[in-house]
Amino acid sequence: MGLPDMGPADRSSGDRFAERDLSGRRIGVEDVAEVEMATDDVRTRDYRDGGGHVGIALNTLLDVGANLLLCGVQDELRPRLLSAVADVHNIAGWVEFDRGLTNSALVHLSRARELAGAAGNADLLSNVAYRAGRVHLHNGNLQSALDSFDRGCSVLSRSRQFHAQSILLANSAWAYACMGDVASAQDCIFSAREFFELADTSQVSAWSWFFDEVDLSAVTGLVWTELARTADPKYTAFAIPAIERACEGYPAEMRRSRVFALIASAINHLRDGEIGLALERGSVALDLSASVASTRVKDRFRPLLTELAAVPVPRRTEDVSDVISRLTATCEGRPAGRSSGRRGVSTDGRDV
DSSP states (O other): OOOOOOOGGGOHHHHTTTTOOOTTOBOOHHHHHHHHHHHHHHHHHHHHHOGGGOHHHHHHHHHHHHHHTTSBOOTTTHHHHHHHHHHHHHHHHHHHHHTTOHHHHHHHHHHHHHHHHHHTOHHHHHHHHHHHHHHHHHTTOHHHHHHHHHHHHHHHTTSOOHHHHHHHHHHHHHHHHHHTOHHHHHHHHHHHHHHHHHOOGGGOOTTOTTOOHHHHHHHHHHHHHHHHHHTOGGGHHHHHHHHHHHHHHSOTTOHHHHHHHHHHHHHHHHHTTOHHHHHHHHHHHHHHHTTOOOHHHHHHHHHHHHHHHTSOGGGOOHHHHHHHHHHHHHHTTSOOOOOOSTTOBOTTSOBO
């Protein structure tokens, strides 16, 4: 299942395979290692800029992976080969998710799960379960999301991969919060914090390296944000400090993550009656989103648009109307333009 050609910016990871003829070959460690390195490069750029920037490289890797599975390989290398190709489908599923193609994403993730299972790779199986859970969570299939996260935890139950388990538990908390299940959400997010602190940072799972204190703060903030919506507005007071830590902690190059955190910050400040702060965060998020190739960004903006549209007309200043207009354009897939600058907001999130 091919991914789109997104232009020259995403070619580098696939260039090393461009002239490679794999037909009829017996492959070696170096072939598998090159797929692994190229996949890591794609994953890094996806995490930074969004899935829309890596289409060519992933198409190449998918083709190479399919061809490698048809080649001869020594028995001792086969599990590593299966894991490498599984991981290509794993990241392909994530990229399709970022493009809003849920069915295609789940097809790739199903293939990744099949190959990782054949390889006996529990770590990768837990990663695939996490990603499938996030796809379901984003699309509102909350029980399916919880089932996926639980499956990932079960795979890791006999290991000491506390760091990976903390990610799965934090995302389970997010799903429970969307359901309005306060007790389960709190149990999971507190357990996630405990597992995170128990984790040996020198033994972090290969797939969970991205999840640090900033990410934990972001997910924690999202849990409280959802509980404020589904259970009790009082949880906004818990959400704001956690989300603000994330906004301050994400480096400038982590654009997609920063945009998500800024959107959540805007929503919470709006609920707290701080319209000025909400507009500042929303404006910065809109400015940054222009360079992020992800349909998830548009989806995350919709709740903010809904909340801003509910601002009573007497309080709807020119600034409010300006941000509503830009959000509407973004959610409809039209250019949103940049902030007018009236509020003095810099693109790195600091007031100027």
